[in-house]
Amino acid sequence: xxxxxxxxxxxxxxxxxxxxxxxxxxxxxxxxxxxxxxxxxxxxxxxxxxxxxxxxxxxxxxxxxxxxxxxxxxxxxxxxxxxxxxxxxxxxxxxxxxxxxxxxxxxxxxxxxxxxxxxxxxxxxxxxxxxxxxxxxxxxxxxxxxxxxxxxxxxxxxxxx
Numbered sequence: 001x002x003x004x005x006x007x008x009x010x011x012x013x014x015x016x017x018x019x020x021x022x023x024x025x026x027x028x029x030x031x032x033x034x035x036x037x038x039x040x041x042x043x044x045x046x047x048x049x050x051x052x053x054x055x056x057x058x059x060x061x062x063x064x065x066x067x068x069x070x071x072x073x074x075x076x077x078x079x080x081x082x083x084x085x086x087x088x089x090x091x092x093x094x095x096x097x098x099x100x101x102x103x104x105x106x107x108x109x110x111x112x113x114x115x116x117x118x119x120x121x122x123x124x125x126x127x128x129x130x131x132x133x134x135x136x137x138x139x140x141x142x143x144x145x146x147x148x149x150x151x152x153x154x155x156x157x158x159x160x161x
Contacts, residue, residue: 004041006140007088008068009060013045013136014122016055020045027161029139034151040139042161047125047132057115057122058092058136065118072116078157079114081121089149090140092121093156137161 004011004024013022022043029037045056060083073080073091080093098108106113111129115122123134139155141148154160 004039004043004138006039006060006090006138007142008083008085008090008140009062009064011041011043011138012059012061013043014055014057014059015045027155029155031155033154033160034139034141036141036143036148037139037151037155038142040155041137042158043136043138045134045136047129047134049129049132051127053127054125055115055122056125056134057117057120058094058138059117059120060090060092061119063119070118073153075153075157077109077159078153079116079121080153080156081116082152084144087144088140088142089144089152090138091152091156093137093139093153093158094121094123095135095158096123135161 025042027040068085070083073082079096083090096114098113113124135158137156137158139152
């Protein structure tokens with residue numbers, strides 16, 4: 001199994017607590033939205049409902065948090081986690097948009113939830129989830145500045161992959 005290698009570590013995909021093999025699709029890095037991106041990948045995980053709760057997640061293995069800091073970068077239809085080390089930035093994005101009201105009521109156009117992890121992003125599969133494909137977008141830039149910081153956000157957005 002050949003894994004995606006990033007400046008922060010190797011990408012692994014898990015179904016619950018079991019690592020699974022994946023096929024990464026290398027995507028174009030030279031676009032009007034993200035002309036300075038150095039790496040960009042799409043990983044699609046297929047799922048058949050068994051009416052149980054599950055977790056599908058994408059993580060960076062062996063990330064050194066003594067040198068890396070992270071933060072949430074969400075947008076409409078996008079849940080995204082950014083990782084920064086010196087001048088390098090990496091974003092992992094998923095298509096999702098869920099809000100829970102104080103009453104506990106769930107408000108979403110999606111039949112699953114997002115999962116923010118310290119070292120990645122994931123999908124929270126609900127018992128009534130009917131979706132069958134879950135996409136992760138991964139993008140990084142080696143010379144990140146205030147002027148191009150948003151490019152990994154666009155590059156990792158599954159709605160424009």
